Amino acid sequence: MIYLDNNATTKVDPQVLEAMLPYFQEEYANPSSIYDFAKRSNHAVKEARGVIKDFFNAENEKEIIFTSCGSESANTAIRGVLNMNKNKRHIITTKVEHPCVLNLYSALEKEGYKVDYIGVNSNGELDLAQLESAINEDTALVSVMYANNETGVIFPIEKISQIIKSKNKETKFFVDAVQVTGKIPIDVQALGVDLMSISGHKFHAPKGIGALYVNSKTLITPLIIGGHQERGKRAGTENVPYIVGMARAAELATDNLKYEMTEVKRLRDKLEANILKNVFNARLNAGIVNRVPNTTNIGFEYIEGELILLHLSDLGICASSGSACTSGSLEPSHVLRAMNVPFTAIHGSIRFSLSKFTTEKEIDYVCEKMPSIINKLTNISPFQDELEALKRLKQNT
Amino acid sequence: MWDYSEKVIDHYRNPRNVGKIDNADAIGEAGSLACGDSLKIYLKIKDGIVTDAKFQTFGCGSAVASSSILTEMIIGKSVEEVKKITNKDIADELGGLPPEKMHCSVMGYEALEDALKNFDNYTDLDDLRNEEANNQKKEKIVCTCFGVTENMIWDAIKINGLKTVEEVTNYTKAGGACGRCKGAIQDIINTYYKKEASESTLSPAQKILKINNIIENQVSPELRKDGGDITLVDIQDNKVLVKLRGKCSGCKNSHLTLKAFVETTLRDTVDKNIEVVEV
Numbered sequence: 001m002i003y004l005d006n007n008a009t010t011k012v013d014p015q016v017l018e019a020m021l022p023y024f025q026e027e028y029a030n031p032s033s034i035y036d037f038a039k040r041s042n043h044a045v046k047e048a049r050g051v052i053k054d055f056f057n058a059e060n061e062k063e064i065i066f067t068s069c070g071s072e073s074a075n076t077a078i079r080g081v082l083n084m085n086k087n088k089r090h091i092i093t094t095k096v097e098h099p100c101v102l103n104l105y106s107a108l109e110k111e112g113y114k115v116d117y118i119g120v121n122s123n124g125e126l127d128l129a130q131l132e133s134a135i136n137e138d139t140a141l142v143s144v145m146y147a148n149n150e151t152g153v154i155f156p157i158e159k160i161s162q163i164i165k166s167k168n169k170e171t172k173f174f175v176d177a178v179q180v181t182g183k184i185p186i187d188v189q190a191l192g193v194d195l196m197s198i199s200g201h202k203f204h205a206p207k208g209i210g211a212l213y214v215n216s217k218t219l220i221t222p223l224i225i226g227g228h229q230e231r232g233k234r235a236g237t238e239n240v241p242y243i244v245g246m247a248r249a250a251e252l253a254t255d256n257l258k259y260e261m262t263e264v265k266r267l268r269d270k271l272e273a274n275i276l277k278n279v280f281n282a283r284l285n286a287g288i289v290n291r292v293p294n295t296t297n298i299g300f301e302y303i304e305g306e307l308i309l310l311h312l313s314d315l316g317i318c319a320s321s322g323s324a325c326t327s328g329s330l331e332p333s334h335v336l337r338a339m340n341v342p343f344t345a346i347h348g349s350i351r352f353s354l355s356k357f358t359t360e361k362e363i364d365y366v367c368e369k370m371p372s373i374i375n376k377l378t379n380i381s382p383f384q385d386e387l388e389a390l391k392r393l394k395q396n397t
Numbered sequence: 398m399w400d401y402s403e404k405v406i407d408h409y410r411n412p413r414n415v416g417k418i419d420n421a422d423a424i425g426e427a428g429s430l431a432c433g434d435s436l437k438i439y440l441k442i443k444d445g446i447v448t449d450a451k452f453q454t455f456g457c458g459s460a461v462a463s464s465s466i467l468t469e470m471i472i473g474k475s476v477e478e479v480k481k482i483t484n485k486d487i488a489d490e491l492g493g494l495p496p497e498k499m500h501c502s503v504m505g506y507e508a509l510e511d512a513l514k515n516f517d518n519y520t521d522l523d524d525l526r527n528e529e530a531n532n533q534k535k536e537k538i539v540c541t542c543f544g545v546t547e548n549m550i551w552d553a554i555k556i557n558g559l560k561t562v563e564e565v566t567n568y569t570k571a572g573g574a575c576g577r578c579k580g581a582i583q584d585i586i587n588t589y590y591k592k593e594a595s596e597s598t599l600s601p602a603q604k605i606l607k608i609n610n611i612i613e614n615q616v617s618p619e620l621r622k623d624g625g626d627i628t629l630v631d632i633q634d635n636k637v638l639v640k641l642r643g644k645c646s647g648c649k650n651s652h653l654t655l656k657a658f659v660e661t662t663l664r665d666t667v668d669k670n671i672e673v674v675e676v
Contacts, residue, residue, distance in 0.1 A: 039534035156495035304433065310409060331574055332433060348456075368605040380415050380435040380461060383430065 001316045002362040006202075007179060007295060007353035008264035011239055012245075013204035019248035020206075023241035032229070032239050038370075041250045048247035055250040056196060056213045065230045070178040070199030071100040072223065073212040076194030076234065077174045077195040078104055080220025081141050082113070083170075093232055094118045094126060094155075096148050102334070103175055105143075109111040120338050123287030124153035130161065135167040146196075147184075150335040151286040152295025155267040156185065161192035172218055178202055182253035183260055183292040188236050190336035192280055196217045200242065201339050204355075209242035235262050241361045260317040265293035267363045271352060272296040274367040279374045280394040281387060285341050285349055294354040299336075300374055301390060302383040309351055311373045319368055320351050344386070400460060402492035403468075408462035413469055416451045425512025427504045432543045432570065433655045434460045434501065438467070438508045442516060447471045447479055459498040461493075463505040466490050471509070473650045480513055482506070483556045484568075499568040531579055540571035540586070547585060554589050562586070599667075605632050607667050612639070615666075616659050620645055627659065637663060650676070 003011070029038035031045050049061045058064060067073045080099070093105055095117045105115045116134040119127050126144070127167075135142065140162050147154040157175055164171050174195040177186060182203035188196055195218060200209040214220055214233070226235025250274050275282050281301040300308060305321035312319055321333075332346045341349065352366075401409075419437035428435035434456030436528045441449035450468040454461050467487055471479045481573045484506035494502055537547045542599075553559060553568045572579045599607060608621045612629050620626050627646030630638040639659065645651050660673040 026515060302430070304456050304460070307409065307461060310458045314410065343431045347430075380412060380453060381455050382435055383455060384417070384428075384453070 001318065002027045002259055002366060004352040004354060004358065004362075004366065005318045005320045006355040006358075007152075007351065008336065009201045009207060010204045010355055011357060012206050013249060015252060016205055016245045016248045020241040020245040023244055027240070032227075032238060040266045043193055044240060044244050045238050045362055048243045050054045051247035051250055052087055052211050055181075055198075055254065056187065057189055058084060058213055059216065060209050062231060063213055063215055065210055065214060065233045066238060066246075067197075067210045067234055069201075069210045069240070069340075070176070071210075073197030073199070073210045074101050074174075074176055075100075076102060076212055076220065076223040077197060077214070078108075078141065078143060079223055080214075080233075081172045081195065082108070083220045083221040084141040085170075088138050088170075089113055090136060090138040091115045091141050092118065092131065092139060093142065094120070094145065096124070096335045097143070097179070098149055098176060101143060103157055115278070118144075120153075120270065122340050123289050124148060124151045124285075124335075124339050125287075125289055126155050126160075127161065128156070128159065128340055131162050132167065135164060135171060136166065139146075139168055139171045141172050143176070146175050146186075147292045148174075148335060149179045150292040150333055151339070152179070152298045152353075153286050153343065154180070154290045154292060155195060157191045158371040165192065176220075180292060181250075185257060188213055188215070195220075195230065200246035200249060203249050203253045205246040206242060209239060209246045211246065259356060261293050264356060264358065266270050267358055267360060268294055268296055268352075268354050270360075271354075271367060272298065275370050278367070280391045281374065281378060283337055283345055285339065285345070287331040295351065296353075297336075297349060297351045299341060300350065301342075301344045302381045302387050303348045303374065303375040303377045305348050305350055307377055308348065309375065312350075312369075313376065315369055317369070320353075321349060399459070399495050399498065401462075401495070404466070404490075404492045405462040405466075405494065406457055408465040408491070411460035412452075412454075412461050412465040414451045414465065414472075415453065416567055417453060418449060418451050421451075422518035425508040425510065425515065426535040427507035427511060428456070429544060429570050430455060433457075434504060435635060436460065436462070436464050436504050436508045438505075438512050440512050440516070442476060445476050447474055447476065456504070458499065459478060459494050460504060463487050463493055463494075463501045464508075467505040467509065471495045471676070476513065476516070479509065480521040482509060485551070485556055497566070499557070500570045503549070509551065539581050540569075540574075542571040542574035542578075545571035550582060550585050551589060554586060560586065604667065608632060608663060608671075611663060611666055612659075616662055619658070620654070625654075630676050635668060635672055636675045637671055638676045639673060 023041060023044065027040045029041045031038060031042040037116055049064050052064050053061045067076060091105065091113055093115060109115050118131045143156055144160055146157055161173055164173050172194045175193045177196045178199045180186065180200050194215050196213040198211050201207040220233065221234060222233050224235045229238055276284060281298045285297040285299050297374055309319060309321055333349065336346050336349055381387060403633045418441055421439040422442040423440040425438045436530050437453045439451045440447055452464040452468055454464045470482060470490055484502040487502040488499060499552055531604050539545055539547050539550055550565055551571055555567060557568055559565050559568060562572055562579050565582050572582050611628055612627060624643050626642040628640050628642065630640050641651055645654060655675055657674050660671065663671045665674065
């Protein structure tokens with residue numbers, strides 16, 4: 001099997017699993033308990049919090065909240081900020097956010113909030129002028145993802161933060177950083193963000209663990225009310241093994257950053273260049289803009305994405321068409337639509353996302369198989385004349 | 398991931414009859430590139446028999462499988478037989494499709510219908526005029542996102558017994574994008590079932606004839622297979638009095654037969670208030 005869907009989820013790193021194992025059957029105490037036996041697990045959570053603090057480059061450990069996933073982190077951040085700023089009813093976000101955030105905003109619109117959605121250009125870059133003019137006195141929150149999960153395009157977070165502060169100092173800035181962890185360095189202080197969410201399973205920790213950074217100047221209400229855990233910001237007994245696992249994954253991700261930004265990027269670029277060169281109806285969705293090093297999104301004109309995925313799957317190759325969350329819906333990707341990807345290619349767009357476990361041999365295999373798969377599928381297409389014209393165009397350039 | 402049947406998988410992996418027929422006798426199209434699936438079907442027809450069929454499809458695995466199996470289903474059949482094929486037949490032949498993918502079978506049905514419409518010569522002018530008037534009315538587009546007409550929704554409700562907007566979306570895609578037409582779809586569903594209910598108010602004589610007909614042609618042959626039989630004794634409003642014969646009379650399970658089979662059949666086809674009583 002060749003796994004090229006690492007933006008959907010990743011394999012747990014063996015070193016992460018190893019770090020977690022003692023906390024299931026040996027050090028299983030509740031960290032809140034009083035006896036000596038609980039000291040180890042209590043200490044493990046403390047240590048992990050320190051590691052995650054460094055991972056964000058936060059100022060102190062009190063700014064870190066452990067959650068169960070990226071969606072919970074985002075929901076906590078957004079609802080938490082709005083609840084503390086009841087007099088403000090305006091939110092700004094982007095058209096290309098992850099569904100976990102977009103669906104929350106559409107729920108908030110029903111609750112009476114006004115939400116502005118900032119568009120992107122055909123390269124996938126945010127319209128910063130639109131963002132700037134949208135901020136007003138009533139804006140409680142600006143919410144922008146660090147990088148897009150489908151295209152890998154990185155948004156200029158530091159610049160956006162400056163724009164926000166220059167327009168309204170009280171407006172809070174939340175960044176969904178789920179898709180950048182382990183791919184580029186994160187520094188919440190340099191970026192000037194107030195809240196940031198991450199999810200363990202995107203960087204080789206298991207599913208079911210996430211974290212939220214909330215800076216000390218930002219007050220939020222808890223989403224889950226109960227015990228005093230996480231300084232009253234998130235009730236529920238700490239998931240010790242998973243917290244330990246995510247911290248280990250964060251350490252490994254930091255150590256691996258250079259490899260990710262050079263070697264993983266080289267393999268991604270190789271795959272991308274090869275497909276664009278050898279498959280006549282392939283086009284790159286997103287310009288050669290600032291992207292995370294592991295992601296490429298390629299549209300195959302006049303053929304349909306699911307059919308491509310099924311044929312890739314028959315060869316043991318795992319990729320995705322847009323976001324896995326949208327696979328049950330009939331709609332083409334909201335991200336590609338916001339980018340105005342032509343309708344000839346939007347239904348046939350495939351995302352390949354690599355990881356540190358991806359090998360050169362695997363990429364070579366996909367490069368070798370891709371032209372014949374696409375060729376087989378274009379033969380079924382009713383748009384033979386259009387395909388013929390594309391082929392001629394490609395030969396002439 | 399979708400839970401596709403073995404047959405669906407086989408057909409998208411190795412689609413049969415892919416391509417184009419030069420000088421085809423009938424060509425039908427359905428769907429569009431913008432809505433994410435589109436199908437072209439080519440037929441060769443000789444002496445009222447479909448002698449060859451080929452297809453070209455832009456769409457997902459189940460769309461290719463639906464088109465592929467459709468060509469297999471129609472080659473060698475008479476035009477009259479082919480006309481009777483519905484989207485449900487296509488889905489059944491594939492061993493079923495996930496509900497969200499039923500629109501793929503609908504697309505096959507529509508392309509076939511389109512091909513046959515183009516092939517048939519409407520010699521009767523009145524028929525043609527009625528057809529046109531009907532088409533104009535029913536060609537009204539309900540879902541602008543996917544270009545789904547009232548006619549298509551109506552047919553999907555009728556053939557598949559759809560009851561909710563969500564089901565209509567699964568079968569036709571209508572309402573699957575912006576959702577603005579969901580109200581209109583609900584209206585069509587309401588109109589359909591109102592019409593169906595009014596059509597089912599039969600006169601007492603019609604009702605007796607229909608019940609008699611169903612007992613003679615549908616129920617009785619089934620019971621005879623097991624060595625039993627049934628005769629209609631009388632009908633009093635919604636009470637249908639019957640006599641069980643042969644092995645059925647005195648059978649321990651006869652009550653079950655009456656309720657689960659005879660009564661259900663009559664309720665489904667004639668009136669949902671019918672009660673069957675053994676005399």
